[in-house]
Amino acid sequence: MTASAENRSGHPAMHTPPVVSPREWEAAREKLLVKEKANTRARDALAAERRRMPWMAVDKAYAFEGPEGKVSLLDLFDGRRQLIVYRAFYEPGVYGWPDHACRGCSMVADQVAHVAHLNARDTTLVFVSRAPQADIARLKARMGWKMPWYTVTDSFDADFGVDEWHGTNVFIRDGGRLFRTYFVDNRGDEQMGGTWNYLDITPLGRxxxxxxxxxGYPQTPPYQWWNWHDSYVAGAAPDRKWVEVSDAGEAAMRHQDAKP
Structure with a gap:
């Protein structure tokens, strides 16, 4: 018997999977888990390849407007080594203006995790649009968004592949020199928002x-750098108690991952 055979909710009938015993369900889950682990490892391998992509020098000077006035692309890094820039469509002519940004861009914004975790990995995330700062500030307050959001004032978006629809560019700096390292749009872009997805598209990774x-790439033990988003302190050593907890968790997960 399928679940749809007992559907009395009034919804259209669906051809659903069979209803099975707990033992059969667990066996089906274990079978699927093999493929899921393979997918995770393939995703890790792709991220490793992404970290080896060539860099493109950014020699043109770009200008933005921020809450405190005019800023450069270098300023957007906010002193950090990596920069992720999402071009959101909020400007005259966009459906929803001036009360809302593009619905798709707004859904992306709703998914953004607390940026403190990215900052702890020397990475800054910003949104940019062509709307004036007063409108951006009003929109952020209305929607509860906290990420930095700047106004594009030149050809930045067109030069980096996002003069329409949406896209995410990644940059790294070496002193005052800037480089473009990655770009993603379309369905690859719509999954962004989580800390790990963002870090996996950066040149330094997690x-x-x-x-x-x-x-020579910077690397630290997993989990140990994690903190509450209001408790990160630049340069602080990991909490000793948390190191013990995270080490135990890592050992347990290694054991689980070793299963076929």
Whole structure:
């Protein structure tokens, strides 16, 4: 018997999977888990390849408007080494203006995790649009968004592949020199928002010792750098008690991951 055979909710009938015993359900889950682990490892390998992509020098000067006035692309890094820029469509002519940004861009904004975790990995996330700062501030207050959001004033979006629809660019700086390292749009872009997805598109990655990264890349033990988003302190050593907890958790997960 299928679940749809007992559907009395008034919804259209669906051809659903069979209803099975707990033992049969667990067996089906274990079978699928093999493929899920393979997918995770393939995703890690793709991120490792992404970290080896060539860099493109950014020599043109770009200007933005921020809450405190005019800023450069370098300023958007806010002193950090990596920068992720999402071009959101909020401007005259966009459906929803001036009360709302594009619905798709707004859904992306709703998914953004607390940026303190990215900041702890030397990474800054910003949104940019062509709307004036007063409108952006009003929109952020209305929607409860906290990420930095700047106004594009030149050809930045067109030069980096996002003069329409949406897209995410990634940059890294070496002193005052800037480089474009990655770009994603379309369905690859719609999944962004979580800390791990963002870090996986950066040239330095998650910066954890298990990652396959080029020699000399910054890496620390996994989990130990994690903190409450209001408790990160630059340069602070990991909390000793949390190190014990995270080490035990890592050992347990290694054991689980070793299962076929």
């Amino acid at each position: 910066q954890e010792v298990w990652e396959d990264s080029p020699e």
